[in-house]
Amino acid sequence: MAQEIKFTDRTIAALPIPEAGRVEYADSETTGLRLRVSPSGIKTFSLLRRVKNGPMERITLGRFPDDLKTERARTEAIRLNGVIASGANPGEVKRAHKGEPTFSALFDEYMERHAKIKKKTWREDEQKYRDYLAQDLGKKKVSKITRQDVAAIHSRITKAGHPTVANRVKDLVSSVFGRAVEWGCLDQNPAKGIGDNPERSRDRFLKPGELPRLFASLAEEPNEAFRHYFSLALLTGQRRDNVRAMRWRDLDMERGEWRIPETKNGEPLNVPLVPEAISILEQRKQMAGSGAVYVFPAARSDSKLGHMSGERKAWLRILDRDELAQLVQRIDAAGFGLATVGGETLAKSLTRARERCQQLKLSTDDARLADVRIHDLRRTMGSWQARTGASMLVIGKGLGHKSQQATAIYARLDLDPVRQAMQTAASAMLEAAGEKETGKILKLKDRA
Numbered sequence: 001m002a003q004e005i006k007f008t009d010r011t012i013a014a015l016p017i018p019e020a021g022r023v024e025y026a027d028s029e030t031t032g033l034r035l036r037v038s039p040s041g042i043k044t045f046s047l048l049r050r051v052k053n054g055p056m057e058r059i060t061l062g063r064f065p066d067d068l069k070t071e072r073a074r075t076e077a078i079r080l081n082g083v084i085a086s087g088a089n090p091g092e093v094k095r096a097h098k099g100e101p102t103f104s105a106l107f108d109e110y111m112e113r114h115a116k117i118k119k120k121t122w123r124e125d126e127q128k129y130r131d132y133l134a135q136d137l138g139k140k141k142v143s144k145i146t147r148q149d150v151a152a153i154h155s156r157i158t159k160a161g162h163p164t165v166a167n168r169v170k171d172l173v174s175s176v177f178g179r180a181v182e183w184g185c186l187d188q189n190p191a192k193g194i195g196d197n198p199e200r201s202r203d204r205f206l207k208p209g210e211l212p213r214l215f216a217s218l219a220e221e222p223n224e225a226f227r228h229y230f231s232l233a234l235l236t237g238q239r240r241d242n243v244r245a246m247r248w249r250d251l252d253m254e255r256g257e258w259r260i261p262e263t264k265n266g267e268p269l270n271v272p273l274v275p276e277a278i279s280i281l282e283q284r285k286q287m288a289g290s291g292a293v294y295v296f297p298a299a300r301s302d303s304k305l306g307h308m309s310g311e312r313k314a315w316l317r318i319l320d321r322d323e324l325a326q327l328v329q330r331i332d333a334a335g336f337g338l339a340t341v342g343g344e345t346l347a348k349s350l351t352r353a354r355e356r357c358q359q360l361k362l363s364t365d366d367a368r369l370a371d372v373r374i375h376d377l378r379r380t381m382g383s384w385q386a387r388t389g390a391s392m393l394v395i396g397k398g399l400g401h402k403s404q405q406a407t408a409i410y411a412r413l414d415l416d417p418v419r420q421a422m423q424t425a426a427s428a429m430l431e432a433a434g435e436k437e438t439g440k441i442l443k444l445k446d447r448a
Contacts, residue, residue, distance in 0.1 A: 002025055002026040002034060003024075003025050003026070004027075005026075005027070005028060006029055007027040007028075007033065007074065008070055009069050012035060012043060012064055013065075015037055015043070016037075017037065017041050018037060018038070018039055019039060020039055021039070022037065022038050022039075024036050024037075025037070027074070027077075029074065030074050030077045030078060031081055032048050032049040032077060032080075033045065033046075033073065033074060034046045034048050035064070043063065043064040044060060044061075044062070044064070045060075045062055045063075045064060045067075045068065045076075046058050046059060046060050046061055047059045047076075047077045047080050049080075049081065051084055052084070052087055102142070103138055103139075103176075104137075104138040106177075106180055106185070107133075107138075110176045110180075111125065111126070113179070120262075121264070125172055128169050132157060133169065133173065136149070136152075136153055137149065137153075142180065142186060143186070145190050146190055147191070147192075147193060147194065149190070150190055153166075153170070153173075154167075154170045163198070163199065164197070164199050166197055167196045170191055170194055171191075173190075173191045174189060174192065177190060177191055204376045204379065205379045205380040205382075206369075206429075210369055210372075211432045212432070212434050213322050213326070214318070214322070214433070215433045215434070215435050216322070217321045217322035217325065218230055218231065220321055221314065221318060223314060225296055225299075225308060226311065226314040228283070228284055228296075229243060229244060229308065230311075230314075230315070230374070231280055232246075232280055232281075233374065234377040234380060234381060234429070235276055235280075235422075235426055236258065236273070236277055237380075237382060237398060237399050238378060238399075238400070239264060239378060240311065240374050240375060242260050242263065244308040244309070244311060245305075245307050246258065246294065246295040246296065246307075247295065248285075248292060248295060251273075251281065251295070253273075253278060256272060256278060256419070257270055257272060258270070258271040258273055259271075263400045265400060267400075269400040272398065272419035274419075274423045276426055276430065277426075284296075293306065294306060296308035311374060315374050317346060319368060319369055320350050321346060322368070322369055324349055324353050326366075326367040326368070327353040327354065327356075327357055327367050328353060330362050331353070331356055331357065331360065334360055334362055336356075336360060338352065338353055338356055378399065381426075381429075382398075384428055384429050385398065385421045385422065385424070387425070388421070388425050388428050389424075390421035394421045397418045398422055
């Protein structure tokens with residue numbers, strides 16, 4: 001028979017460990033609340049009650065103190081006692097709950113049954129899940145996820161300065177639960193009713209004064225593949241996923257064309273290659289092994305994608321390296337210097353430079369290229385085409401933009417004016433960057 005004591009955290013923590021067999025204690029304050037102590041020192045809360053017209057049920061509540069402490073165990077016991085009083089069997093409810101999927105399992109099913117079949121951007125869904133959802137929701141049973149849980153994630157991402165990302169993550173959760181409702185797994189979608197953050201279209205592109213900084217930092221990037229990747233992203237104006245998955249069989253170097261079999265719009269696209277882009281591709285062709293499929297092959301042979309990944313970290317290095325160069329220039333101009341430390345990482349050097357500027361009370365305004373993303377390279381090509389006089393139709397044709405009104409005109413538009421517009425824009429960008437010479441990006445090659 002269980003020994004009756006008043007459960008408190010202190011009392012439970014002081015209970016002796018039995019040498020053999022489990023010892024059970026009953027709480028003097030709450031009907032049915034039990035605590036079992038094993039020889040290994042594990043202490044487990046449970047509720048022991050006879051269900052109306054049924055057997056004696058023991059419902060495990062959790063371990064002390066890792067899963068729950070005394071007051072929480074008592075609260076849960078009182079709740080289950082209420083369930084029993086209403087005539088329900090909480091043991092059956094709990095056993096059914098054990099078979100319920102976690103959000104992680106539901107997300108995997110969503111990916112296989114829906115996203116990978118119908119969404120070209122399914123890899124972005126995987127990234128959003130890893131970065132924003134796995135830790136908070138992954139292990140939770142789907143029925144336990146509330147609107148408050150989803151709203152808290154949306155709020156946290158928003159406060160971190162990413163309101164648009166917050167909206168897209170919330171949309172992903174809503175889509176996952178929406179499919180679960182459609183499949184008959186759930187009755188409601190907890191993401192419904194959470195308002196979106198206001199959004200405005202990004203108009204960020206690299207300005208004339210920023211291009212020399214980008215190219216200088218790009219030239220110092222130790223990974224040649226990333227140097228070429230970012231340069232081609234700028235010179236072709238295409239989406240990052242299309243550039244990193246570029247295949248040799250889709251390139252016609254003699255005609256100066258790259259055919260993307262299927263874009264985000266679901267249609268193929270012919271992209272004119274300016275001479276500077278062809279120069280980079282010729283360099284990569286010389287380095288490519290026989291039978292190479294991708295222009296930017298994966299660094300690891302066991303890669304599932306087969307082509308490059310990790311460009312976001314490389315982009316961060318380029319921005320960090322540029323900021324470090326700007327800060328060092330300001331420190332030098334003030335008559336001081338920043339000591340070089342052998343073997344120091346870029347991150348540590350940047351931290352020291354920031355601290356040095358703070359000590360010297362030097363301004364760090366505009367030291368970092370603010371809010372520049374990889375996708376802004378694509379926007380930069382379009383903006384510089386507009387800057388150099390290209391029409392909106394020509395720009396749309398080159399970038400693969402699609403609209404109901406313009407689709408028919410795009411289909412008839414020849415590549416020649418598009419090529420000319422892209423060449424004019426590329427020349428203007430490279431001249432602004434101080435990189436234009438005999439049709440090749442020589443500095444990128446020479447500094448490598």
